[in-house]
Amino acid sequence: MLKNLTKRNNFKEMKLNNIISEIKRKQSFLCVGLDTDITKIPSVLKTEHDAVFAFNKAIIDATAEYSIAYKPNLAFYEALGLKGWQSLEKTVFYIKERFPEIFIIADAKRGDIGNTSTQYAKAFFETLPFDAITVAPYMGSDSVSPFLKFDDKFVILLALTSNAGANDFQYFKQNNEHLFEKVMVESQKWAGKEKMMYVVGATRAEMLVQIRQIVPEHFLLVPGVGAQGGSLHDVAKYGMTNDGGLIVNSSRAILYASPDSDFDIKAASEAKQVQEEMRKLLLEKKVI
Numbered sequence: 001m002l003k004n005l006t007k008r009n010n011f012k013e014m015k016l017n018n019i020i021s022e023i024k025r026k027q028s029f030l031c032v033g034l035d036t037d038i039t040k041i042p043s044v045l046k047t048e049h050d051a052v053f054a055f056n057k058a059i060i061d062a063t064a065e066y067s068i069a070y071k072p073n074l075a076f077y078e079a080l081g082l083k084g085w086q087s088l089e090k091t092v093f094y095i096k097e098r099f100p101e102i103f104i105i106a107d108a109k110r111g112d113i114g115n116t117s118t119q120y121a122k123a124f125f126e127t128l129p130f131d132a133i134t135v136a137p138y139m140g141s142d143s144v145s146p147f148l149k150f151d152d153k154f155v156i157l158l159a160l161t162s163n164a165g166a167n168d169f170q171y172f173k174q175n176n177e178h179l180f181e182k183v184m185v186e187s188q189k190w191a192g193k194e195k196m197m198y199v200v201g202a203t204r205a206e207m208l209v210q211i212r213q214i215v216p217e218h219f220l221l222v223p224g225v226g227a228q229g230g231s232l233h234d235v236a237k238y239g240m241t242n243d244g245g246l247i248v249n250s251s252r253a254i255l256y257a258s259p260d261s262d263f264d265i266k267a268a269s270e271a272k273q274v275q276e277e278m279r280k281l282l283l284e285k286k287v288i
Contacts (some may be wrong), residue, residue, distance in 0.1 A: 002031065015154075016219075019247075020244060022286050023064060023104070023288075026065070028068055029268065029278055030252070030274050031068065031103075031105065031221070031249040032069070033071045033223070034076075034091065035251045038051065040053070040259070042258075042259055045058075050086070053086075053087045053090045053094075056091045058263070059255060062268040063268055067102065067275075069104070071104075071105040071249055073251070074106060081194065089128060090257050093129065104131050104132070105130065105156065105221070106124045106133040109158065111143050112139065113143060114146055115142050117144070117148040121150065131282070134221070136158050137183050141187075141190055148196075155194075157187055157196060159211070160200050160207055162223070166204075172224075172280060181214060181255065183211075184211070184215055193217045197247070199223070201223060201224045202224030202234075203224045203230045205237075205239070206234070208220075208238035209238050219244075219246065219247060220245060220246055222235050222239065222279055223251075224249075225274075232277055232278070233283070236284075238288065243287065244282065248278070254270045
């Protein structure tokens with residue numbers, strides 16, 4: 001039993017080490033969010049049988065050398081019904097087969113009672129080969145634990161989001177502790193850095209100092225850089241660790257860099273620009 005436990009722990013550490021290795025190899029911690037809106041796809045693709053997948057494939061091919069992760073936002077696919085799920089499936093399998101080193105995140109924000117979470121975990125970790133899934137923690141440990149049973153997968157727990165409504169609950173304070181802080185403290189009892197990451201919005205970058213006091217080594221998924229106005233420099237200044245420790249997402253600024261037939265070229269240019277800035281930040285922090 002001890003031998004099996006050691007093997008499982010080594011496997012989990014290997015997955016984390018792969019992410020760190022990719023950050024250093026590509027000199028980037030960029031995640032491209034595949035929030036593919038059918039209404040914004042360039043007209044040149046509208047005649048394709050599966051325009052969503054055709055768009056995703058072109059974006060992936062154009063940006064893979066600058067990206068360590070992709071993050072399909074499930075809402076954009078679910079809204080299209082069966083056809084959307086088929087586009088999602090083709091997208092995920094394409095990344096896994098063409099770029100197996102790239103980390104794939106299901107931006108699903110699931111979180112329900114244990115039996116339901118078990119089925120969600122199977123959907124995204126068995127039926128579809130995602131590497132990680134975003135999970136809402138507010139139903140407690142039994143709603144998160146089914147996702148943690150997969151040794152080679154990550155749970156990315158919603159911690160502190162950047163929307164205005166975050167103030168409604170996440171900053172509630174009791175006994176000198178915010179609710180988001182309690183979530184991060186308690187959740188570390190469920191899994192370590194080899195299994196769990198946290199979502200922290202880039203527009204709350206100043207809070208990263210406080211967050212790093214609670215989770216000094218866990219990776220953080222940081223949305224909100226780019227079109228949403230978050231500062232990449234501030235995120236790195238307050239949140240970067242010796243291993244990088246950050247996966248920073250950019251969606252609209254890359255996906256819709258151009259509405260024309262050169263959309264993939266412009267997307268690559270935008271991704272490269274972000275990667276070059278990330279390289280400088282990694283050098284400053286002596287990660288590479």
